[in-house]
Amino acid sequence: MLKTYDIRFKIIASFFFIILLTTVFVATINFMASQNLIKTQIQNELDHSASLIIDNIEGKISTASKLADKLSKSDEIINVSEKTGVAMDHFVQFVDLYFNAFYWEKNGKVNHCSYYDFRNIDHYLKENLFEYKNDFPDYARDILKNKQALYTKTFYPKPDHLILAYAVPVFRDKVVSGLMSFGIHINDPKIQNIVERMIPSHNGFVALIDHQGKILAKGGKSPANFKHVDLKKLDTDILRLGQDTFSYRLQKAKQADIYVLVAINNNTALSIIDDLAFSIIIYSFIALILSIILSSRIANSLSQPIKALIDGIQAIDQGVYSTQINTKSSGELNTAINAFNQMAQKLQRNKMIEKIWMNHWEQNDEK
Numbered sequence: 439m440l441k442t443y444d445i446r447f448k449i450i451a452s453f454f455f456i457i458l459l460t461t462v463f464v465a466t467i468n469f470m471a472s473q474n475l476i477k478t479q480i481q482n483e484l485d486h487s488a489s490l491i492i493d494n495i496e497g498k499i500s501t502a503s504k505l506a507d508k509l510s511k512s513d514e515i516i517n518v519s520e521k522t523g524v525a526m527d528h529f530v531q532f533v534d535l536y537f538n539a540f541y542w543e544k545n546g547k548v549n550h551c552s553y554y555d556f557r558n559i560d561h562y563l564k565e566n567l568f569e570y571k572n573d574f575p576d577y578a579r580d581i582l583k584n585k586q587a588l589y590t591k592t593f594y595p596k597p598d599h600l601i602l603a604y605a606v607p608v609f610r611d612k613v614v615s616g617l618m619s620f621g622i623h624i625n626d627p628k629i630q631n632i633v634e635r636m637i638p639s640h641n642g643f644v645a646l647i648d649h650q651g652k653i654l655a656k657g658g659k660s661p662a663n664f665k666h667v668d669l670k671k672l673d674t675d676i677l678r679l680g681q682d683t684f685s686y687r688l689q690k691a692k693q694a695d696i697y698v699l700v701a702i703n704n705n706t707a708l709s710i711i712d713d714l715a716f717s718i719i720i721y722s723f724i725a726l727i728l729s730i731i732l733s734s735r736i737a738n739s740l741s742q743p744i745k746a747l748i749d750g751i752q753a754i755d756q757g758v759y760s761t762q763i764n765t766k767s768s769g770e771l772n773t774a775i776n777a778f779n780q781m782a783q784k785l786q787r788n789k790m791i792e793k794i795w796m797n798h799w800e801q802n803d804e805k
Contacts, residue, residue, distance in 0.1 A: 453733035458726065465722045472714050480640065480685060480702055487638040488687035488700040494636065495646070499589075499693045502535040502620070503604055507587065510606045510618045515541065518549060526552040536620040537628055541608070542567050543616045544582065546575075554628060574603070574619075581605050581617050589694035592648035602648060602694065622654070633657040640710075642702040647688075649695035659703070667699065677701055743767035743775060750778055759786040 506529075509515060514525035526539045530552045541549040546568035551559050568575045573593040581588065587606035605619040622629055629646065634657040636644050643658030651667045661679045669688075677684040677699075686701035746765040753761040761782050763775045 453736065454726075454730060457729040457733070461722050461725050461729075465718050469715060469718050472718075473711050476710055476714070483638065483640070484642075484685060484687040484700055484702060487636075487642075487644075488689050488698060491636045491644060491700060492689040492691060492698045495632070495696065495698060496691050496693060498534050498632065499691060499696075502533055503587070503589075503693065505529070505533050506536070506539075506604055506618065506620050507606055509539075510608050515608060515618070516610050516615075523550045523552065526550055530554050534632065535622060535628060536604070537623040538621045540567075540619045540621075541616065542578065542619065544614065546578070549616065577603075577605060578617060578619075581607050582614055585609075585614055591695050592650065592652060592654070602654065602696070604694075629655045630657070638700055638702060640702045640706045642700065642706075644701075645699045647697040647699055649697075654696070660701075669697070676704075739767070740771070743771045747771075747774060747778060750782070754782060754785065759789050 509525065509529050512525060514521040522541065526541065530536060530539050531554065536554075538551060538553045540551045540562075543549050546566040548563050548565050548567075551562045553559065567578050574590065577588070577590045585607050587604065590603045590605060592602045602622040603619045604622075605617055607614045608616045608618055633644055633646060633655045637658040638644060641659045643656060643660035643664075645656040645660065645664070645667075646654040647667060647669070648654055649669075651669045653665050653667070656664065661682065664679055667677075672686075672688055675685060677686045683704045684701035685704055686699060688697055688699050690697050743763075743765045746763045750761050750763050759782055762779050765775065766772070767775060
């Protein structure tokens with residue numbers, strides 16, 4: 439005899455395996471799609487951040503350059519006086535990007551200089567740019583000769599100071615009388631503040647890099663030993679720094695040899711993906727638990743009428759034609775139960791007719 443729990447178990451098992459396979463399939467598809475979406479979002483964020491940062495840097499360079507040009511053409515600079523130093527001091531304090539400003543006479547002597555940190559400038563006033571043992575004298579000669587402003591490449595005015603300068607000629611009566619230079623120092627407060635405001639999310643970092651790969655400034659969660667990058671090797675989507683790998687974007691400013699590097703640690707992406715996988719597992723487990731509960735309810739609604747039908751058929755087989763199934767169901771099972779009850783009633787009626795005829799024949803035989 440088939441027991442009720444056998445039917446329930448088979449129905450529950452069938453539903454469970456169907457739901458399990460469906461859940462695993464849907465979870466796998468969702469995980470793969472979400473994984474690709476996360477990677478795409480990170481790449482899009484890198485592109486967007488790099489574009490915003492380079493636009494910001496280019497805007498600041500353009501604005502600062504125009505203000506420097508304007509200062510070089512002002513009366514305070516052309517007609518040297520006490521106002522010259524005041525004008526240069528104000529310029530350095532209120533203009534973004536530049537850390538210092540120098541006014542050089544045509545012979546290379548320092549006329550005046552100003553620093554953002556208000557340092558003492560007495561020893562600078564004794565210097566001559568053509569005596570520097572770096573690349574700046576060559577830039578100065580080109581500017582004085584060609585009478586055009588330019589951004590220099592990075593150079594070392596001192597062994598421990600890396601600088602990038604904007605230099606512009608100064609004209610007096612349409613004749614070059616000297617030049618002004620405006621320096622961007624490595625990791626000076628101004629350039630560092632600009633970088634700190636541009637740090638990408640997801641534990642990323644941003645760095646300003648010169649044409650040789652030296653780090654001018656950086657902000658965010660970059661490796662502590664990140665001081666130089668080989669620009670020639672940045673030909674893939676992965677930047678390797680020590681044991682870590684980064685997804686990155688590199689863009690160059692138009693006005694100067696400054697590169698902006700925006701990077702996000704790939705461990706961050708993996709962590710997001712791991713969190714996603716854990717969430718999918720949790721939700722899938724909850725779905726399976728709910729499916730078992732639902733399967734049990736469905737199994738009860740199916741197994742009870744099936745068991746009643748089986749018991750009814752077995753009763754008919756044993757000659758109990760008065761059997762009626764009182765279990766309520768729906769759909770095809772309800773139709774089957776109604777058909778069974780009608781069949782049992784007909785059999786019972788036929789049995790009673792047969793019994794009457796048998797009694798009648800027996801009585802006739804006795805007569």
